[in-house]
Amino acid sequence: MNAKAVLDGYDLKNLFHAGADWLETIIDDINALNVFPVPDGDTGTNMVATLRASLEAAAASNGSVASVAYAIDKGALMGARGNSGVILSQILHGMAEELKGKEIIDADTFARALENASDTAYTSLTHPVEGTMLTVIRDAASAARKSADTPGATFVSVLTAAVHGARASVMETPGLLPVLKEAGVVDAGGHGLFTFLEGALLHISSDGHGRVPELLSHGRPLVKGNNNHAADEIFYGFCTQFMIEGENLKAKEVRETLENLGESLIVIGDESTLRVHIHTKDTESVMQAVSPFGTVTDIEIGDMDEQxxxxxxxxxxxxxxxxxxxxxxxxxxxxxxxxxxxxxxxxxxx
Incomplete structure (x- = not known):
């Protein structure tokens, strides 16, 4: 095993590429696990799309860890897709914030980056739910911290601990979120995050040859009844995403304006650019509510019932x-x- 103690910016970018590639190999399996918040089979697709956008933004960056992390962060913000993609972008944002000014990543820095990633992801949601990707990144960060505090810790040893922590956390998600237990699956987003970290670890440790991603939940979700039952009982509405461009934007104000207009609300970004994700039954009211904040662009509206x-x-x-x-x-x-x-x-x- 490669016991690399620290990483530079080039290493970090390669690590992200490896994790994204590893996740993409089981994208259909991750999609099949998707039962929360809406069972529309796009979690894996959205996570991979978000990672690809982040890596495209970082393509020309080969300098310090900070510069690569910044590019990944901005790319993820602009390219985040779906609920899982937006949460993933916040995990990446939290890491980038902790890596500001860093030329390299050592064991302790990586643990702190994961801890900040967890904190950032939790605070970005109006109503955080346990048994999801949020729980998995928190448990991965906790395991990483314990490892980093061990004498002689290296980047690889801390990443190994994070992967093990993420795996154990994914296996526990059905006990935290009833809809997962009822369907007989683990959380799709949490599994996707574990797989991404696993791919990164196998790359840095040169241990991935001839291996395939581990599936923590085999088979397909159990569905009670058929399409008629699901469609007649629940109206999911529209997955609505867009950007707001303006000056002195405040995510909290936008969040408070929209919190009664839908579910799975996430508002992220900075004072000049915000990305909004919301599941709503009234897209017109959402658009009217945010128009005073600035220019609304990149509008994407998906019919979740059709999906x-x-x-x-x-x-x-x-x-x-x-x-x-x-x-x-x-x-x-x-x-x-x-x-x-x-x-x-x-x-x-x-």
């Missing part, structure tokens, strides 16, 4: 054909739920 249905259809196809199916025709939402929970192939209200 959810596409996700369910793909998963049904992957499950293959069944020999015998039972279809129930029932009256009332209560009975629909009862039959759906029994595993009926289709529940038709009637």
């Amino acid at each position: 959810h249905q596409d996700f369910l259809m793909i998963r049904q196809c992957n499950q293959g054909k069944i020999g015998t199916a039972v279809i129930a025709v029932v009256n009332g939402p209560g009975m629909v739920n009862v039959f759906a929970d029994l595993g009926i192939a289709a529940v038709v209200p009637g």
